[in-house]
Amino acid sequence: MLSSNLLAKRIDWASSTVADVHSITLESAEQNSDLESRQDWLVLRDMYERAHEHTAGAVTCITIGNVASAEALCRTSLESSITLHYVSVNDIFTVVAGYFQSYIVSEKEQNRKWHNSIEASGFDESVQLAHRAELNKKESALKRYQTTLGAWLDQIGSVSLGSSPKWPSVFDRFKEIGKELSYRTVYAALCSQSHADAEDIINHLMSRLLSSDTSARKDYHKMLQRENEWFSTLMIAFAIEEYIEATAMFLGKFNILPVRKFQSLAAEARGVQASLIDEEKRLIAGCNHA
Numbered sequence: 313m314l315s316s317n318l319l320a321k322r323i324d325w326a327s328s329t330v331a332d333v334h335s336i337t338l339e340s341a342e343q344n345s346d347l348e349s350r351q352d353w354l355v356l357r358d359m360y361e362r363a364h365e366h367t368a369g370a371v372t373c374i375t376i377g378n379v380a381s382a383e384a385l386c387r388t389s390l391e392s393s394i395t396l397h398y399v400s401v402n403d404i405f406t407v408v409a410g411y412f413q414s415y416i417v418s419e420k421e422q423n424r425k426w427h428n429s430i431e432a433s434g435f436d437e438s439v440q441l442a443h444r445a446e447l448n449k450k451e452s453a454l455k456r457y458q459t460t461l462g463a464w465l466d467q468i469g470s471v472s473l474g475s476s477p478k479w480p481s482v483f484d485r486f487k488e489i490g491k492e493l494s495y496r497t498v499y500a501a502l503c504s505q506s507h508a509d510a511e512d513i514i515n516h517l518m519s520r521l522l523s524s525d526t527s528a529r530k531d532y533h534k535m536l537q538r539e540n541e542w543f544s545t546l547m548i549a550f551a552i553e554e555y556i557e558a559t560a561m562f563l564g565k566f567n568i569l570p571v572r573k574f575q576s577l578a579a580e581a582r583g584v585q586a587s588l589i590d591e592e593k594r595l596i597a598g599c600n601h602a
Contacts (some may be wrong), residue, residue, distance in 0.1 A: 318591075322545050325584060326371045329552055329577055333559050334364055340568045345567060351468055352404040357397065360562050363392035367555045370548055379544035380505050385545075386551040387502035391482060393551070393558035398485040400561040405470035406477065412461050414479035419454055423447060423546065498550045501543075512540075545590045553581035 328549035337360065347353040363507075373382035399407050430443045462473055480488060486495035504511055519532040560574040 319545065321390050322549075322584065322588075323371070323375050325580070326548050326552060327375070328366070329580065330368050330371055330372065331553070332573075334368075334557055336570055336573060336577070337364075337559055337563065339562055340570065344568060348449055351464075353566060355408055356396070356400060356404065356562050356565065359396045360559060363389065363396050363555055363558060367551055370551060374541075374544055374548060375485060382544045383502055383505040386547040387499065387506045388588075389551040390499055390502065390554055392490065392555040394482070394485050394489065394504065397489050397554070397558040397561045398480070400558070400565045401489060404565070405465070405468060407479070409471050409473055409476035410479040412457075412478050413473045414557055416454055416457060416473070419450070423450055423454075429544060493549075495555075498547065502547055528582045542592055546585060549581055549584040549588065553578055553585070558579060 341357070342399060366385055370382050370385035370389050373379070373385055399411070426443070426447055430440050430447070433440065434444075435443075458473065465472060482490075482499070483495055486492055486499065503509075515536050520528055522528070522532060530579070555580045556574055560571075560578075563570070
C-alpha cells in the first residue's frame with residue numbers, strides 16, 4: 313500500500329487544494345457582490361456549491377479510510393464538475409431550461425412507473441392508498457415546478473421549457489467540452505463503485521481461493537489494500553483537477569479570472585496524478601522482479 317506518510321501527504325494536498333479553490337471562489341463572490349442580482353450567476357453558483365460539496369466529501373471519505381465510498385463520490389464530483397463546465401461554456405439560460413425540463417420529464421416517467429407498480433403490487437388497499445397519496449404529492453410538486461420555472465424563464469426572456477434544447481447525456485457533456493477520453497477511462501472506472509459491481513467482491517474471493525497458505529493470503533490482501541488506496545487517491549486527483557477547471561470556467565463566465573492561481577492548482581493536480589502513476593509502475597516492476 314502507499315506508505316502512511318505518503319498517503320497522508322496526498323490527503324493533505326487534496327484537502328488544502330479543495331479549500332483553496334473554495335476560498336478563491338468565495339472571495340471572488342465578495343469582491344463582485346453586484347453579481348448577486350444576476351440570475352445566471354445565482355444558478356451557476358448553486359451548481360458550483362454542489363460540485364464543491366461532492367469533491368470535499370470524496371476527500372473526507374478517503375481521510376477516514378473509506379476508499380470505496382471515496383471513489384463513488386469521486387464519480388458524483390466528476391459529473392457535477394463536468395455539468396458546471398458544460399453549462400458555463402454555453403448560453404446559460406438555454407441549456408439550464410433543457411436541464412430543468414429533462415429533470416421534470418424523467419420524474420414524470422418515474423411517477424408513471426411508480427403508479428403501475430402500485431396497481432400491480434397486490435398490497436393491502438391501505439398501503440396502496442398511502443403510496444397514491446405520496447405519488448399525488450410528487451405530481452403536484454412537479455406541476456408547481458413547471459408553472460414557476462415557466463414564469464421565471466419567460467421573465468428573463470429565455471426559451472420555454474417545452475422548446476428548450478434536449479439536455480445532453482453524461483457522455484455528450486464530456487464530449488462537448490473535449491473530454492471524451494476522460495469519460496471512457498476515469499468516469500467509466502468510477503461507475504464501478506457507484507453501482508456496487510462485482511469487482512471488489514471477486515478480488516476478496518480470489519484472496520481466499522488462490523492459496524491455502526495463510527501468509528500468501530495476507531500478502532494478497534495487503535496488495536489489494538494498497539491497490540485500493542492507490543486507485544482511490546488517483547481518482548481524487550482527477551476529480552480535483554476537473555473541479556478546478558470547472559470552477560475556473562464558472563468564474564470566467566463572469567470575467568472573474570484568477571488565472572495564474574488556477575493554472576498553478578491544476579498543474580499540481582496533474583503532478584500528483586503523474587507521481588501516483590509512476591509509483592504504481594515502480595511497484596509493479598518490483599513485483600515482477602521479486
